[in-house]
Amino acid sequence: MAERHVLGLSGGKDSAALAVYMRQTHPELDIDYFFTDTGEELPEVYEFLGRLEGYLGKPILRLNPRRDFKFWLKEYNNYLPSAQTRWCTRMLKLKPFEQWVTPMLKSGDKVTSYVAIRADEDYREGYSSKQYNLLIKLPFREAGIDKAGVMDILESSGVGYPSYYEWRSRSGCTFCFFQQKIEWVRLKERHPDDFDAAKALEKDALEHGSPFTWSKGESLSELEQPERISEIKAEYEARSARLRKRIPSNPLRPTKESPEDIDDVYGDDEGGGSCLICHK
Structure with a gap:
């Protein structure tokens, strides 16, 4: 049995700020940083992850789905994902994480997953764990860190913002249906x-x-x-x-x-x- 610490990165500002925050406030923790790569991400996302790796001083593990977007599109009868049917998140983001973490949990390891939900996001809930030894922690909510605090963390660390924020409001696939x-x-x-x-x-x-x-x-x-x-x-x-x-x-x-x-x-x-x- 071992104690593991994991932190998922989306390529967005909040999870990046949380990675910086955990490195600054809990340097004693050996955290595994991971990014679930759908293969359909913006090029700016990969550039930002590289910059973040430089600050963290360790690689960010890429979790790749066993099947790509086009495979699952056919499995879902060629229906595009939508706000009503978010199969892309389920099959290309959640499944790879579960496949990665399940062997740890089955071996009896205690896994703590850190999620970047801010203190000003009372309406949000994190990943719901169904395993007794998978614990979800929300450090920003516990520390009272809001959106302005996230900006301060990224700017003061020198990591800065992903460049896609010059024209887009969130990370995700190039064809994310939540785009405006x-x-x-x-x-x-x-x-x-x-x-x-x-x-x-x-x-x-x-x-x-x-x-x-x-x-x-x-x-x-x-x-x-x-x-x-x-x-x-x-x-x-x-x-x-x-x-x-x-x-x-x-x-x-x-x-x-x-x-x-x-x-x-x-x-x-x-x-x-x-x-x-x-x-x-």
Whole structure:
């Protein structure tokens, strides 16, 4: 029997900040850092993980699913994943973690998994353990660390933010269905090959009867039309302007505007409610 400590990284800011925080506050713990790689991640995610490895001074284990996205798409009758049916998270994120940790648990090891749920996220719950020797800990919630605290951790450590935050509000696959429409537009502008690959997957799925498109209410072929792109950009700017007027300024903690804040612009109707394990 052994005592193991594991911390999953999504490629996002919160889990990265938690890894930095644990290294700073609990250097005595030998933590295994892991990233569940779907093979469909943004290139910026891999760059950020490399930067984080440099700070942590140890490699981040890549957990790869035994079957890729296209395999599971066929298994699910070519139905695209959606907010209602999140089979991608289940098969490409949770399953690989369970396959990795199960041998430890069966051998009687005590495994503590650290999850990056912040103190200002009372509405979120972590991975629900069904094993008596798999313990889930929420260090940020216990220490009262909120979103501003996460920003301070990343900036003061020199790790900084993932570069995709320049244009996208969360990590995850290139074709994550929780993307907002403005983010699909930016994906087309920054990674046109990835946009085209997502469009091809969507076209094939629709031809096989999938009731879902990647973006709510329209296909990517419709979304990428020049007049539609102009409309999406104009709508985004108008909603962003309204949001800025509602946010009180705090001279003691100036707010840095970033695409991450468009979570607040759109809410749950478009892009909100993303999977915890994918974007934290």
